[in-house]
């Protein structure tokens with residue numbers, strides 16, 4: 033029977049000398065999920081990805097891809113990766129590179145499919161050194177999916193891309209994910225995780241500190257903002273309304289931070305203050321910042337003063 037989990041980390045730790053980069057990581061990713069790995073600089077994302085790809089061996093614990101060791105899954109062609117430091121060869125065209133990469137696999141994606149998935153229609157005749165940063169990333173993406181991997185791993189694929197290139201890149205990624213493939217990507221752009229992932233895993237200081245759908249993680253901070261037009265009688269008393277924890281006046285608007293927007297809005301209505309209402313949930317970025325601020329984000333130094 034097919035093992036339904038694409039990725040399984042059990043009690044995984046890794047250290048570089050005295051720096052414990054990953055500590056006791058447990059993470060299971062079922063097939064077909066798109067998972068964003070978020071965390072501040074030095075959180076352990078790249079180390080986690082390197083262990084997942086079998087490039088680093090854990091000091092403790094086990095990593096399995098499709099029920100097998102990472103190296104076995106890679107050899108079987110089940111894994112495609114786009115890593116931060118990959119460089120493209122100069123002097124050949126996009127079409128020549130794709131033909132070469134496709135030749136490495138027994139059952140590659142047809143070229144037109146690859147070109148469509150990676151948005152390369154207008155670039156096939158272009159030499160690789162003439163591509164912009166965003167275009168190069170899409171070619172690397174095409175190279176990563178050429179062998180139809182069941183699991184696609186992307187380490188900060190949109191670093192240094194402009195907004196439009198990032199948008200194009202995620203559209204390409206979502207097309208591949210929609211075909212039932214599993215995708216794990218790391219990013220520093222929290223809004224990309226919100227838009228493109230089914231699930232967000234946050235690590236800090238080498239430890240998993242949050243794991244859930246973007247909506248669940250947004251809700252975990254529990255706060256909402258209720259905006260109204262500044263009352264004609266002034267803003268006195270707004271901070272005493274039910275569930276309100278802070279009041280901020282910006283121009284002719286009053287913004288109330290609340291733990292219970294329903295209770296706050298009902299009280300505003302009861303006081304005749306409900307004019308020009310807006311209600312916002314917390315953004316994923318707010319939740320992410322609250323979570324990482326609350327955790328010890330420094331990696332553990334073993335046997336040394338911190």
Ligand SMILES: Nc1ncnc2c1ncn2[C@@H]1O[C@H](COP(=O)(O)OP(=O)(O)OP(=O)(O)O)[C@@H](O)[C@H]1O
Nearest residue numbers: 048051053071072073074075076077078079080331
């Ligand atoms: N080759 C190395 N030698 C020593 N320490 C390392 C090495 N690579 C990473 N580290 C340390 O391990 C910890 C985790 O690093 P890692 O690169 O996995 O984090 P990251 O979340 O990918 O960071 P970033 O977002 O900056 O890429 C950090 O404290 C880092 O300084």
